[in-house]
Amino acid sequence: MLETQKLNKSYGTNRALTDLDLKVNKGVIFGLLGPNGAGKSTLIRIINQIIDADSGQVFIDGRPLAPDHISQIGYLPEERGLYKKMKVWDQMLYFARLKGLSQIDAKKRINLWLDKMEMSTWKEKKIEDLSKGMAQKVQFISTIIHNPPLLILDEPFSGFDPVNAEIIKDQILELKSQGTTVILSTHRMESVELLCDQVAMINRSQKILDGTIRQVKNSYRPEVFQVTVDHPVKPIPAEWIAHEEDGSYHFTLPLSGKTPNELLGELMPYGQISRFQEVIPSMEEIFIHQVKSTKHE
Amino acid sequence: MNKIWLVIQREYLARVKKKSFLLATLLTPLIFPAIMAIFVWIAVEEKENQSLRIIEVVDDNKLFFLESSEQYAFSFSDRSIDEAKELVKNGDRYGFLHIPSFDLKSPQGITFYGEENPNMNLMSYLESSLKKKIEDQRLYETGIDPKIITDIRTSVDIKSIMLDEQGGEKVSNATVNYAIGFVAGILIYMFIFIYGNQIMQGVIEEKSSRIVEILVSSLKPFQLMMGKIVGIAGVGLTQLLIWIVLIGGLTTIVTGYLGMQMPQQQAMEMAQAGMEQVPDSGVAEILQVINGIDFVTLVACFVFYFLGGYLLYGALFAGIGSAVETPSDAQQFMLPVTVPLIVSYMGLFVFILQDPNSTTSFWLSVIPLTSPIAMMGRVSYGVPFWELALSMSLLILGFLGTTWVAGKIYRIGILMHGTKPSYKTLWKWIKTNN
Structure with missing residues (x-):
């Protein structure tokens, strides 16, 4: 058009x-x-x-x-x-x-x-x-x-x-x-x-x-996943900075070069995984990020 | 072209439909005659209701006799000054005029006593009567009968006739020509100012309310500007036309009414008396002069300079309006518009109406910025064809020039917000190609 x-x-x-x-x-x-x-x-x-x-x-x-x-x-x-x-x-x-x-x-x-x-x-x-x-x-x-x-x-x-x-x-x-x-x-x-x-x-x-x-x-996915583990069977590593709520542990993890499935496989031993979701940025976040980063150039 | 026409229509209708337009158009021709009628009425009433004012005169010379007028009566006595003053204080006399004995060559010490500040009218009446009496007295003393002087006084009235190239003769009269030049010049001056301001206000309104952004996405800024200028010209012409019709109609009605009021006989007598007393002058001459005026040329010139002047200045007003955001900001750019207008207005009185054929008059009536007003002051006196042609072509060129300049400013100005432009920025806009 x-x-x-x-x-x-x-x-x-x-x-x-x-x-x-x-x-x-x-x-x-x-x-x-x-x-x-x-x-x-x-x-x-x-x-x-x-x-x-x-x-x-x-x-x-x-x-x-x-x-x-x-x-x-x-x-x-x-x-x-x-x-x-x-x-x-x-x-x-x-x-x-x-x-x-x-x-x-x-x-x-x-x-x-x-x-x-x-x-x-x-x-x-x-x-x-x-x-x-x-x-x-x-x-x-x-x-x-x-x-x-x-x-x-x-x-x-x-x-x-x-x-x-x-x-x-x-x-x-x-x-x-x-x-x-x-x-x-x-x-x-x-x-x-x-x-x-x-x-x-x-x-x-x-x-x-x-x-x-x-x-x-x-193209602006940060390749980070949000994870929730209910009643973990073994302690969540401290560097994942999880916070607990009624026995559920919420934290975010970067892919760091792995595929999502590999990451999920690593998480499974910790217990029941009730959420495993990729963080998708909102347009607003992309907008602000982009404007800021071009300003710094 | 079609779009300009739409703009013209809108600008025209938006103004003509306003109640204020209707009021101004209908009332203005009534206001002046109404004010005049009120003044005349008050004056007449005052004269009728006024009791005769008696003025005590004590003349130590025993020489002067003042004739009583409609308003003032004079009573002569040998009272002493104090007695006379007492009369004024009691309210028996309106005032008291004391004429001490003096040398006729240098009359001094004449004094008026009154309870209130005497009005101009009375003072000048007293002064002129005394002056005449003293002069008469002095003539008499040198042995000349004042009657001879009255007899010798002559009134001279020169009839002027213009010879045109074809060998014809036209009766002309400076007063009538003066009046025509005066009225036409003032009309054009006022029209340019009033309607020029309307253009400016309109442009500022569109700019500050941001309508212009939508408008220029539909048509070219130049079309918008010209549409506005022409539309408002239409409003002005409509108003002028209505005024002419109204004034013409009113005059007919009023004269008709007065004619009915006046008994036929009396009117006849008056006409006859007029004929006998002032043969071949006054009304008759004015009529002759009016017959001698080339109305076709006059009206054609008026319409041409009326529109030409308006278009020339209208474009400038539009340009100024586009550069600013509020009418008060416009003040700083008004100088180049008001100065030539005022120069031509002053020039009309100082040079043109005094001597329509002087060099200054010539230049004022040829330069486009001043010619619309200046030339109208000359047209009724008769202007050589080549001067008229030069003036008109320069005016057209001038109009094209101001429109071009204004268009350049307008195109950029209407989209500029938040910055107050200076002459320098305007100049930059004019130079910008795009």
């Missing part, structure tokens, strides 16, 4: 993107991760043709980025904005028309979405009279109103209460099931694990890792 090749951008002496290569497959939810100032917004702005890259190229469906791609992208920026004095209906119509929908199509689709999100009664309300959550919903609908095959959402859940965040999450998943490709830029790792199929992490203008969630997690 989307591919970038050797994308570079700098502001004065600040590098915002360095030789960035990305490949986003069609119909996936792609998590774009990175700390503030890493270059995510710059990348998103380049894809949206708000700014131009210094060098490198962006392809959408194999075609270099062109003005007519605008109507195929829905963009929800991190900093939301609506005209405070405009009515919900007028506002949606304006955004939809700017994305190239005809008047008739735009009206049809707005009605559809307002019904779907149970917002029809707000039509004539001004944005300034809505709560923050309601305004966010209006903004979300305005983003997807033209049914774009590529959706770019920058921190989509910020500003939503849990109930509304759930509604938005469901909408994103539904759009995905209809074939929409979603780029999700966020630092909320729990939503990344829940939603994303593919991720890329950017730090200090460079991509530091990418792949599917499983691939990323696998």
Whole structure:
């Protein structure tokens, strides 16, 4: 769906993107991760043709980025904005028309979405009279109103209460099931694990890792296992630093070059093993670890 | 193109639909006549309710007789100063004027006593009456009959006729031309300021509320900027049009009403009296002058400079708005906009309306930043074609220039947050290609 090749951008002496290569497959939810100032917004702005890259190229469906791609992208920026004095209906119509929908199509689709999100009664309300959550919903609908095959959402859940965040999450998943490709830029790792199929992490203008969630997690396994032994028949070695709870001993062991089965074999003589589980890092841990380690370089 | 049109529509409708627009549009043409009507009414009421004020005059020279007016009556007596003062204190007299005996060549010591501070009106009335009396007296003493002087006084009114290239003649009148230049210049000046500010506010609103990020993902910043400028121009033109219609309508109604009030006979008499007293002057001449004005050129020029000036400055206002985050931050960049505007405004009064054909007037009306206001001051006096053409082409170039510069600033400015730019950064933005 989307591919970038050797994308570079700098502001004065600040590098915002360095030789960035990305490949986003069609119909996936792609998590774009990175700390503030890493270059995510710059990348998103380049894809949206708000700014131009210094060098490198962006392809959408194999075609270099062109003005007519605008109507195929829905963009929800991190900093939301609506005209405070405009009515919900007028506002949606304006955004939809700017994305190239005809008047008739735009009206049809707005009605559809307002019904779907149970917002029809707000039509004539001004944005300034809505709560923050309601305004966010209006903004979300305005983003997807033209049914774009590529959706770019920058921190989509910020500003939503849990109930509304759930509604938005469901909408994103539904759009995905209809074939929409979603780029999700966020630092909320729990939503990344829940939603994303593919991720890329950017730090200090460079991509530091990418792949599917499983691939990323696998490559960052510390190869450590959590073990619980119930009522051991012989004493647990002190260097394993086990702690006891109702006769069960919990501790973690590194593989240290062995296979998991070999390790398990070594443990069996100690007694009944009720747990033997590999430690899988959360995306959050990988994120923090990566950001820290690139900082130290 | 289609997208610019959408922006124009939004900007236009968002403003025109506002209640404040409706109020301002409907009330402004009513406010000035209303204020004037109130003043006239108060003045009339005051005059009617005012009791005649009696002023005691003690003239030691026994020479001067002051004629009573509608408001003031003069009573002459030989009372002593103290007695006269007493009258004022009692409230029997409004005031007391003492004219001591003096040498007519240097009248001194004339004093007015009153319970309250005498108003300007009264003082100047007293001064001018006395001046005239003293002058008459002196003439009389040198042996000239003051009546002869009155007889000799002549009023001169020069009728000016402009010869055009085709050999035609046009009656012109400096006063009428002055008024036209004055009104047109001020209108353009106000329009640029008021609507330029609206552009700036609009840009700042979009920037600070971050709508702009969504907008520029759908259209080019330049389209957004031009859409806003043109949309707001539409608002201004609408307002102007409504005002013209309203004022025209009101005038018709008012004159119609007054006409009905006035009995036919009286009106006839007045008209006849007018004809006899001031043949071929006043109203008649103004009408002649108005007939002589080339309205097509005047209106065409007005619309051109009105729009040209607005577009030229509008772009600058948009550029400034894009660079800042709050209207108060905009102050630091307003100088390059306000200075030429004020220069042309002052120039209109100091140079152009005084002498429309001087060198300064020429330059002011040709340089694009000042020409929209300055040229309007000259058009009604008649401007050589080549000067008009030069001024207009320079204005178009100027507009393209400011739009280009503003576009460069705008494109980068609207996405910049958190930094307060200086002139230096703006210059850097202008130079940036991308």
